[in-house]
Structure formats: C-alpha cells, structure tokens
Amino acid sequence: xxxxxxxxxxxxxARGLLVQLAGGDELREHLKTGSRTVxxxxxxxxxxxxxxxMVPLLVLKRFQMAGHKPIALVGGATGLIGDPSFKASERSxxxxxxxxxxxxxxxxxxxxxxxxxxxxxxxxxANNLDWTENYSVLGFLRDVGKHFAVNAMIQKESVKQxxxxxxxxxxxxxxxxxxxQSYDFAELHRRYxxxxxxxxxxxxxxxxxxxxxxxxxxxxxxxxxxxxxITKADGSKFGKSESGTIWLSPTKTSxxxxxxxxxxxxxxxxxxFLRFFTFLSPAEIKDIEESDRQAQGRPEAQGILAREVTxxxxxxxGLDAAVRISEALFSGELSRLTEADLQQLELDGLPCTILxxxxxxxxxxxxxxxxxxxNKMAREFIGNNAxxxxxxxxxxxxxxxxxAGALHGKYFILRRGKxxxxxxxxx
RNA sequence: GGAGGGGUUCCCGAGUGGCCAAAGGGAUCAGACUGUAAAUCUGACGCGCAAGCUUCGGUGGUUCGAAUCCACCCCCCUCCA
Numbered sequence: 001x002x003x004x005x006x007x008x009x010x011x012x013x014a015r016g017l018l019v020q021l022a023g024g025d026e027l028r029e030h031l032k033t034g035s036r037t038v039x040x041x042x043x044x045x046x047x048x049x050x051x052x053x054m055v056p057l058l059v060l061k062r063f064q065m066a067g068h069k070p071i072a073l074v075g076g077a078t079g080l081i082g083d084p085s086f087k088a089s090e091r092s093x094x095x096x097x098x099x100x101x102x103x104x105x106x107x108x109x110x111x112x113x114x115x116x117x118x119x120x121x122x123x124x125x126a127n128n129l130d131w132t133e134n135y136s137v138l139g140f141l142r143d144v145g146k147h148f149a150v151n152a153m154i155q156k157e158s159v160k161q162x163x164x165x166x167x168x169x170x171x172x173x174x175x176x177x178x179x180x181q182s183y184d185f186a187e188l189h190r191r192y193x194x195x196x197x198x199x200x201x202x203x204x205x206x207x208x209x210x211x212x213x214x215x216x217x218x219x220x221x222x223x224x225x226x227x228x229x230i231t232k233a234d235g236s237k238f239g240k241s242e243s244g245t246i247w248l249s250p251t252k253t254s255x256x257x258x259x260x261x262x263x264x265x266x267x268x269x270x271x272x273f274l275r276f277f278t279f280l281s282p283a284e285i286k287d288i289e290e291s292d293r294q295a296q297g298r299p300e301a302q303g304i305l306a307r308e309v310t311x312x313x314x315x316x317x318g319l320d321a322a323v324r325i326s327e328a329l330f331s332g333e334l335s336r337l338t339e340a341d342l343q344q345l346e347l348d349g350l351p352c353t354i355l356x357x358x359x360x361x362x363x364x365x366x367x368x369x370x371x372x373x374x375n376k377m378a379r380e381f382i383g384n385n386a387x388x389x390x391x392x393x394x395x396x397x398x399x400x401x402x403x404a405g406a407l408h409g410k411y412f413i414l415r416r417g418k419x420x421x422x423x424x425x426x427x
Numbered sequence: 428g429g430a431g432g433g434g435u436u437c438c439c440g441a442g443u444g445g446c447c448a449a450a451g452g453g454a455u456c457a458g459a460c461u462g463u464a465a466a467u468c469u470g471a472c473g474c475g476c477a478a479g480c481u482u483c484g485g486u487g488g489u490u491c492g493a494a495u496c497c498a499c500c501c502c503c504c505u506c507c508a
Contacts, residue, residue, distance in 0.1 A: 090503095169504065234465075237454090260463080267464055298462040330463060377456085380471065384457050397476085417456075419463055 007032060008066040012227075014282040015275040017059065019201040022211055022224035030195065030223065031068070035121055038063045038196040039188050041128070041181065042110060043075035043083060044102035045094075048249035049109050051239045051261070054313075055227055055276055059198055060123075061113045062279075069121040071194060072110040076103045076129030078181060084174035085158035086202045091174075103127065109248050113312070124192065128184045144183050147216045148209070153178060156205040178209045185210025186217045194222070201226040230276065233268030248313060254349035255314040259322035260419070262306035270301035278308040321348035329413070329421050334391040339408040346423055354427035355401065355412075362387065362399040365424060371416040381416055388415040 009028050012018045021027055030036060040056045042049065049057075060070040079099045082091045094102075107125060114123035132140075153175070154163060162170045185207070188194035197207050207224035214222045230238040239246050246261045247253040253261075265273055274285045292299035311319040325348050328337060337345075346352045353369050360368075363378045366387065372378035379397050381387050387394045389401065390413055401412055403426055412424040 264463065267462095270464090298464075302462095302464080326463090373456095374474070376475065377472085379476075381457065384470080386457050417458095 008063055008068070009225075011062065011066070011282075012059070012225075016272060017055070017227050017276060018225070019228050020204055020224070020226045022208055023221075026221075027196070027223040027225070031066075035067050035069060036196055037069040037071060037188075037192050037194040038198060039071035039073055039126075039185070039194050040198045041073040041075050041078065041184060042106060044079040044099050044106050045082075046247075047102050047105050048247040048252050049106060050248060051246045052230060053248070054309075055230060056198060056200060057110065057113055058277065058279075058312075059227055063198075064114060064118075064121060064123060065279075067121060069123070069192075070114055071124045071126055071188060071192060072114060073126045073128060073184065073188070074103050074106050074110060076100070076127040077132040078128055078177065078184070079103065081177050081180060082174055083177050083181075083206070084162060084170055085177075085205060087162070089162075090169065090171055093173075103129075105249070126188065128180070128187075131187045132180065132183070140179075140183075143217075144179055144213070147213055148179060148182075158202065158205040178206050181206040182209035182213040185222065186214040189214050189218060189220060189222055195220075196223045196225060198225045198227065200229050202229060228276075230273075233266055250314060250318065250349075254322075254351075255310060255318035256322040256325045256349050258313065259306045259310045259319070259326060262309050263302050263326070264419075265302050265305060267299055267301070270299065270305055274301060274305050274308075278305065278312070280304075280308065324348055325350050329415075334413050335407065337407065339411075342407060342411045342423070346425070350421060350423050352423040352425060355424050356427060360401045362389070362394055362401060363397060365401055365412075365414065366416065369414060369422040369424065371414060371420055371422055386417050389413070 007028075008031055009018070009021070023030070038060065040060050042053060042056075057072070060072060064070045076099065079102065080093070080096065082093065084090075111123070111125055116123050116125075153159070156178070159170060159175065181203075185194070185197050197203075197210055199207055204224070204226050207226065211222050211224055214220055232238050245253075246258060250258075262273070271285055271289045274280055274288070275282060278285075280288075288301055288304060292301055307319060307323075310322055314322070325345055328334075328341060328345060329350075351369070355365070362382065363372075363375050366372040366378040366381065367375060372381055378387075382394055382397050382399075385393055385395055389399070390405070390407055401424065403409055406412055406426060410426040414422045414424055416422075
C-alpha cells in the first residue's frame with residue numbers, strides 16, 4: 001500500500017468517530033496526498049487496557065488500512081505523571097516499578113491490531129520514556145517550558161474545572177503533564193515525521209498543545225483529530241459490566257465475559273458500537289439496523305457486534321469458546337450437557353472452583369464462588385429465587401451440594417440472577 | 428509559619444449528645460415484565476439465622492450515653508506570608 005485509497009476522514013466521519021479536527025480542510029488534503037505518519041498515546045494506568053482503548057487503537061488500524069503509518073505510543077513517562085484532563089481530583093502516583101511493569105504488559109496489547117511488517121507503512125511501537133528519561137530538568141524547562149504560557153494553560157477546558165472546583169486542587173506535577181505530551185508530538189515529528197495525533201476528545205487540549213509546540217520547535221505544521229468518548233444511551237459508564245471493568249487481557253476478562261458484554265449492549269447503543277468497534281462498512285450497518293427495525297423481537301445487532309469484536313480481539317478460537325459457553329448456559333437444559341461439554345466449559349474459561357470436601361452448603365458455595373458477597377446476601381438471593389443449581393431453582397437455605405446431585409457425579413453449575421454462572425467441580 | 432473551611436457507610440451528601448446502622452440522591456444487586464434489551468414497578472444494599480456485634484480520618488478523654496463535646500495527631504482545600 002503506497003498511496004492512500006480511501007478518504008480516511010470521510011470514513012471516520014461516516015462512523016461518527018470524528019469530534020474535532022485541528023487543521024480542517026488542510027488536514028484532509030494532507031491525508032489525501034500521501035502516506036502520513038499518525039500517532040496515538042496510551043498511558044499505563046493499569047496492567048491492561050480496557051474496551052475504551054479499543055476505539056483509538058482501531059482508529060490507528062483504520063489509518064493503516066488507508067495507507068498511513070501508525071505509531072502506537074506507550075506512556076512510560078507520562079504514566080509516571082498522570083493526565084489531569086477532565087479528572088475531578090488529583091490522583092496518587094504509581095511507583096516506577098509498577099509503571100515499568102504495566103508498560104511491558106501494554107506493549108503486546110497495543111501491537112495486536114497493527115501490522116508491523118507491511119513495508120513503508122509498517123507500524124511503530126514507541127515509548128516516550130526514551131526521550132524524556134535523560135532530559136535534564138533545566139534543559140526541559142528552558143527548551144520546552146519556555147514555549148508555554150501559564151495564562152493559556154489555565155484556560156484549557158481540560159483543567160479548568162479542576163482549578164475552579166471547590167475542595168480540589170492540582171499539583172504542578174499533573175499541571176505539567178501537558179508539556180510532556182506536547183513534547184512527545186514534537187519529538188515524534190522530528191524522529192518519524194509524524195504529522196497527526198489522534199485521541200479521545202478529552203485529549204484535545206494536549207493535542208493542540210503539541211501542535212503549537214511543534215510549530216515553535218520545528219517550524220512545522222502538524223495536525224490533530226479527536227474521537228468521541230464512548231457513552232451509553234442511558235448515561236451509565238461505558239466499559240463496565242456486572243462483573244466489573246471489561247479488560248482487553250484475556251486473563252482479566254475472559255473471551256466469554258467479553259462476548260457477553262457486547263451481547264448485552266442496549267439496542268440504543270448497538271448500531272453506534274458497530275460503527276465504532278468493527279470494520280463493517282457504514283452501509284452494511286445501516287442495512288442491519290433497517291432489517292432489525294422490521295423484524296419482531298430481538299435485534300441481530302448485538303449478536304453481530306459480539307462476534308465481530310470478540311473475534312477481533314481474541315481470534316477465532318476465543319470467539320468459538322465464548323459462543324460454546326453462551327449456548328450451553330443460555331439455551332437448552334443444563335442437565336443435558338455431557339461430561340465432555342462440562343470439561344469444555346471449564347477449558348473455555350467459565351469461572352470454575354474446585355469443591356474440596358465433596359459436600360457443601362449452598363450458602364457457603366455462593367460465598368466461596370463470589371456469587372454472593374456475604375452469607376447474608378446469599379440467603380437473600382435464595383429467598384428471592386435468584387439461585388439455581390444445575391437448572392433447578394433453589395429456595396432452601398439448607399440445600400446441600402452433594403455428589404449424588406452433581407452432573408456426572410462431579411459438576412455443579414451455579415447460577416445467581418439471570419446471567420452470573422459459576423462452575424463448581426468436586427475435586 | 429498564620430487565618431479560615433473540611434474529612435460520614437461504593438460515590439455525592441444530610442446529620443452537631445440519646446428517636447442513628449446513620450435522611451436523600453446516584454451507582455450496584457435481586458424479583459416481576461421481557462429479547463440474557465430499554466423503560467417501569469417491587470425489594471435489598473455494614474456483619475450476623477438470631478440475640479446482637481462492628482462503623483462516621485486516627486488516638487485518647489468527658490458522659491449513664493458520642494458521628495455529634497474536649498485534647499492531641501494525620502490528611503485535604505482556600506487565602507495570607
């Protein structure tokens with residue numbers, strides 16, 4: 001892929017992935033007239049990225065598919081400082097060791113969607129620690145800091161609320177975050193001729209900071225583009241499910257849980273998410289929306305979304321496992337599962353606990369599998385008819401899990417509520 | 428260093444000697460209804476089967492009795508130096 005074939009800005013716009021453009025028509029022209037280098041940064045704030053990071057990560061891939069060269073930047077330096085943008089309060093610093101470890105964990109996640117061996121527009125993985133670690137304080141303050149006016153910095157929307165909010169403040173450490181990220185852009189321009197930074201719309205202030213700095217340091221025009229922060233129609237926070245944050249790491253969120261997350265997306269969000277998180281064309285998505293509207297009952301969108309995104313992240317095998325578990329648990333009778341099916345469920349990543357004693361009360365089983373937070377809660381669930389073992393609703397607090405009642409003599413499938421399942425195995 | 432304001436159960440936030448396991452809202456969970464939606468309604472939401480027990484930044488104290496009063500300490504915010 002030498003020259004770009006699709007108009008990437010048009011495509012992003014059609015998907016609703018465009019919030020702001022720094023450079024406007026000039027940027028559109030810039031992207032149409034050659035293969036450009038584009039970057040997006042990801043700070044190590046946890047040991048794994050979560051679903052929210054998939055949007056910019058996939059945007060990088062969209063750029064690569066359109067013939068441009070993507071740089072995934074991991075914030076080994078900025079992760080030590082903490083971005084204050086739109087954060088309500090100061091965050092505590094993570095130790096250097098922790099950040100270093102998270103950086104290593106993030107690298108493969110950042111790399112997995114991008115192509116590193118496709119010639120001229122092969123992706124690059126960078127770490128901003130490389131150009132900041134040995135930068136002297138005095139040098140940085142003189143060369144970089146001098147280009148920033150505090151007057152302008154405090155006007156940025158991203159920190160304004162912090163400055164004005166009663167009971168909160170902002171440390172100089174976090175306040176200077178913008179300088180670091182701005183310097184990243186300038187440095188990536190110098191090293192790789194990077195001319196575009198993309199990021200969530202909360203990054204606008206930091207991106208424009210980088211554009212200004214690059215102009216001052218290198219007399220070069222660079223551009224910015226922001227994507228929407230993903231919100232849900234009902235206003236609740238995107239990226240959480242009943243079991244917590246949806247992580248990209250399969251050890252933290254199993255392919256099954258990941259698949260279920262997408263399957264449970266609200267109708268009002270499903271089509272937008274198809275546009276944001278898949279490579280289906282806007283036209284195809286429109287067709288799905290249209291046919292769902294005409295059909296009765298459950299829409300197709302969530303199923304398509306769940307399959308597409310799960311396969312994108314976890315591959316065919318991960319998707320198959322997720323589908324197998326889902327079908328076994330949600331359709332058909334649990335008591336009909338063969339021993340091999342049950343073993344497969346365990347292999348596929350359904351949460352599983354070994355039951356040592358061979359017999360256990362239902363209350364303690366619920367607590368030990370974390371299906372209930374306390375004995376009291378477990379009893380309440382039972383009282384509400386919310387507990388189910390091997391397909392049978394349990395309404396007796398004294399119910400005992402004994403091998404006699406186990407599937408194939410050793411398995412229990414515990415269910416709390418409608419969707420929380422746990423496999424219990426007599427060991 | 429000085430002056431002032433503040434730290435309450437996941438979050439916001441009321442409570443200023445007993446009626447407080449602590450109002451209200453949000454989040455969350457369960458049930459009904461459904462499509463493993465949404466909306467709505469009902470219930471739960473420190474621990475304990477219960478009697479009861481442990482909570483209101485920390486430690487001591489006053490009191491029959493403290494989240495509420497006193498002392499000291501820690502932390503946060505605002506202004507001044």
